Amino acid sequence: MTSEENWEKIAAAKRAALAEQIPPEYRVPKDQLPPESQLDVTTWPKESGWFSPRELEITGSTASRILKQIASKEWSSEEVTRAFCKRAAAAQQLTNCLSDAFFEEAIQSAKHLDDHLQRSGKLVGPLHGLPISLKDNFNIKGRDSTVGFTSLVNKPAEYNATLVDILERLGAVRYCKTNVPTAMMIAESVNNTFGRTLNPLNRKVTSGGSSGGESALIAFGGSALGVGTDIGGSLRIPAACTGIFTLRPSFGRFTTQRCRSGLAGQEAVQSVNGPMAKTLEDITMYSKAIVDAQPWLVDPKMLPIPWRQVELKKRLKIAVLWNDNVCMPTPPVTRALTETVEKLKKAGHEIIDWDPKLHATALGLLGRMFVADGGKSVEALLAPTGEPYRPEMVQYKDAKDSGVFELWKLHTERSELQRQYLEQWMSYDGLDAVLAPTTPYASVPHGDFKYVGYTGVYNVVDYATVSFPTEITVDKAKDKPVADHKPQSDFCKAAQDSYDHELVHGLPVSLQLIAQRLEEEKVLAMTDIVLQAIKSTD
Template identity: 80%
Template structure:
């Protein structure tokens, strides 16, 4: 093997060593306190380990809004909060491999400066004053790598901050780490040749999803109070669903994506968007309002100048349920979550109808062609410098044929037409408020088994606002057995059935997504609160 052929492995190994070395000694878990490899759920470990103080646990188990209130009232310092999250993030990295960068000492210095400002002036810097916020790997931070899973981008530090990174700093947030992603951020599991695979802290045998799977693992473990991920085919919603947290997939133009790294730079047929990931709906709603209130359209010409709107949700919502998309049947716990949520909505007085997925197959076929329209050249150009091989999940890019400009323009016309048809179908339902759908066919899957992103990808093509939320329903191996008389709808469907293991997933949270029309972020978040309220009332009835 020549040195060139081996180069990518040496680079990856050195980068992993550098990341491990960046964790301060005080945040390295003593060998004897690490959980056994056989312990699958490590979210309970922080409390059981004895490695955290009671105060560190109280801080890191708090919501973002609770933390902000405590810092503003001077009950906690930002330094104390930041140190607690750095420690828990370090533990998360050691147990789930969720980080791509850690700069804890810089974070603590930033937190001290914020505390000084508050003590001297009596005023917070901004609405996010002192709150540690974790960032997906592709958010450029000056002087830090954004490898997006490619060895050729190791030791290629960014020359500038992403616009959102600057905004968060002005609002008072503390940045302290970046999180792992799959190669090019185009796989539904977070695995790449640089950092390896991120595992799910709720069950280390299953995926935390992708491409924002480092974020979801960190959040589910308690190593972040609030994170920011991105979504081009489900990359916010899939990892949120795999780990039972909340997220918002906004329409393009609500939040700034300016100056971020992309694995498919220049691909604009389907827009990549970013959004918050958090432990509560209130936290992600607060973040969303805070970012929009900061008027990002004054910094990024692609952001729409739409101020945050207060919405009053109708007393009686009309919700269409997408039971399945005609391509891949949801696994039993997801179907049960749909049924129980629909029943709870009806009991709460809302109108529930069925959504006809007649446009879904065509929409997904268009999405697939848009992703590989360059013939895989963007991916190849990032693999070639170090002779890095294609990962098996990236075969579609290796085999892709480039579209000419004329064919690409025709594809844009097809996309615009399917967007028109989808809206026309929506309007045919009368005063329809939302679609309730699976986020994925799975609660989660064993590593390497995540094959279908159709339930999320459709809404990237039509650019609708969507929130993924944990239903409070968990996988039950007794209730959620596969029916033997079900006819599979496709190879994806067959794969979902074959990989489903109710015993392994027993106790795992089940999420769904609520979808509103384009640019209805405020409405979809408010409606999600209504759905959660209905579920809460319904769960008492089911008990």
């Protein structure tokens, strides 16, 4: 067998094995599956009759409510876990969002937690009994972390990621892992091993990447809270594509130790992880629980900063990034920004404009940092099985090794850009936050996600950022394509050319709120204030 045949056979066998991991009782009967033509499958769980009212109530609840119900013994962790395993199984069958499922193991864990609560009357920790989904790169001992590569299939992890151990200690139940793009370096979740994840809100568009399996699962209701990662927008982009919340923390708050990486050792721009959920309350609850667990005691790179209470001014000063001068947002994103700004002004907040003078430089740096090894990391993982480069990974195929001297110069440029960005921030006297698009789009047809500039800038400067859904959805009548558009760049041309207002009609539109480095508590509290302004109808 040649290696060229090898990768396809390995991928086919892995997909078949994943299908077998779905227990027979969680396989949707063919006659109850929604037709291929049904693009929005988020309504299917209620319409199908395949779920009991109790299962729908559980899987339709927020993580915070589930924890309260388990703590009061209204619900058992076993009952909750079984409901989410079933809904995650359905999500997999309709959107291809999982990379691993270990439902029986999860149910046993949940039973142990129930026994502990029954016997002792005490919770194991603040996440007691809550099923939490995990992105594929979180190592779990004995399970694969392929990050999309066929060469990593059937190479189970020999240890848990540090965060996986912390979650277990806090009482969380792990039950599945979610799909990612190859090496986690594409803004859509597609790879040669598992294939493409679809957006449950519209299966013709992407759920984003690289945490797109996670966002699809949560948007479908197969998880109340999941953990993804972000190195150029990989939490925020999928959250925006599916209308959920996420926090991109600064490096040093949530441990990334012992996770699998597609670019292992690349630390010019640090990967971080964070929670994804349907409410801001759940994001804040999780973040506090993780920091309260004192990850700095087990990970030497974590900063010993306890969770802080934030006192905010009544009147926030927010700078608006309307357009980064590289890629103009599509009409629904501009409308969401305009309407949100109007509501913030009405609520008494001070609004100024942010000058994106450093953004193109930051984006250029990010791109150079990702390929500084000449694509060798990716090549080394493709080569053993003869797996081809996906078309989205062409920059890694064409990359030239910059060498250590050039990489050190790149680090110097990055540090100087970080200094300049801080200097610009401080020049806006008393600035609290920047409000910006998360992406130039609501979502895009599969294969069309080309621009990560709005998120990637904040990876380079390592700022704390929340992506949140506005109350605005794409309206094909209001959000028609811009006539006579003069593109600012090739990225801009591609964004406007691929904008299909009929296809994305009804999809949620998200924005991001950016605070300074290590201001996680502040950015979460400020996002709450922005949401209050959005909801206010006075």
